[in-house]
Amino acid sequence: MxxxxxxxxxxxxxxxxxxxxxxxxxxxxxxxxxxxxxxxxxxxxxxxxxxxxxxxxxxxLPPLLRSGKLICVGLNYRDHTQESKYEQPDYPTLFLRMNTSLVAHNDAIVRPHVSDALDFEGELAVILKSGGRYIAKKDALTHVAGYSLFNDGSVRDYQFKTPQWTVGKNFDGTGAFGPEFVTPDELPSGARGLMLETRLNGTVVQSASTDAMVFDIETLISMISEAITLEAGDVIVTGTPSGIGWAREPKLLMKPGDVCEVSVEGFMTLRNPIAQELARN
Incomplete structure (x- = not known):
């Protein structure tokens, strides 16, 4: 459904x-x-x-208006890890997003007036209906309520001001979420084998199968729950493949007037124009 x-x-x-x-x-x-x-x-x-x-x-509106936890996974596609000049970690790279950063389908992703380094990251999001601690991998998918799409808009210069990525991943109006919430019965088990694609102004800039995730959805749920109690309404944003604008030469960053789209097989496309935040005194 x-x-x-x-x-x-x-x-x-x-x-x-x-x-x-x-x-x-x-x-x-x-x-x-x-x-x-x-x-x-x-x-x-x-x-x-x-x-x-x-x-x-x-x-x-976003599929969830006040997610309990928005847990994002970095470096979960090997080709993206390579383009980002990191060693592939053997444990999920986790960071959090706040609800204040979210925008809905068709709403503008906002480039902040303090930076021109706004980048795209198309991703698949998993929404939980239940949780707990120490969830066994074999049971993990029974906790999934559904799936949606996410554009983890990243303000790169702020992201790399510190070793922690939190600030660059949480500017207001940079995380697009939606447009639909798809229940698991509509998709392959664990959302495997789905083509994910990001387009900027109609040009494909990212393309990969969800099979290429280093840590699949079951593994993420199980490993995260070793440390964090997962709850109904929590969201896990599962990572982006290669092709980000920051890793290109010259860099390809989102600017006002652009349109960014994230598509995954079996989903309505998530589409957002890019707007400029007005400078404040």
Whole structure:
């Protein structure tokens, strides 16, 4: 099943995406349903449809509005690790994102006025319906509620001001998330073998299969849960392949007026224009 969240009359609304149309389920959020332990497929089946909307006219919201934890994985494709001049780590490289950095499908990714080094990173995101500590790898996928797409917009000069990447990965308005939330039954187990592609102004800049992840989704969930209690509504953003703009010569960075798109097989494309933040006194 494919869910979308959108804003209408200043309220968050939930719908099911079918053939380019959205069947409206009413004022509800995936955040609330997941935190309450609701079976999303059963909820959609049992809830009356209150209307229909064209996907072209929706004011999309991110699939989750207040994720408990947004855990991002760096260096999870070997070719990206090589282009970034790192040794391939044998343990996942983890960092956190804040909800204040998120934007929805069709909303602008914002280049901050303090930097012109805004880069793209197309990624697959995993959303959990349950969690815990010390989750066995064999059980990990039973904790997955669904999947979505992510553009981990990175302000590179700030990212490399310190050994920790947090600041460059958390500028407001740089993390695009959406447009749909796809339940696992719509995809191969563990979202394996799906082609991920990022396009900047229509030109392909990243392309790889999710099979190329160093740490697959089951491994990530299991290894992260050794240290961190995972919970319903947590998001794991699984890493980006090679092709980032910062590693190119000359560098290819996003600028106002550009459009960046992230696609994964079986998903509606995540599309965002790039806008400039106005300078502040």
């Amino acid at each position: 494919r869910f979308v969240q959108f804003e209408e009359d200043s309220r968050a609304m939930l719908g099911i995406l079918e053939n380019g149309k959205v069947q409206v389920l009413g004022p509800a959020t995936l955040d609330d349903l997941l935190s309450a332990g609701v079976d999303l497929v059963a909820y959609a089946r049992d809830t009356a449809i209150t209307g229909e909307r064209s996907v072209d006219n929706l004011a999309f």
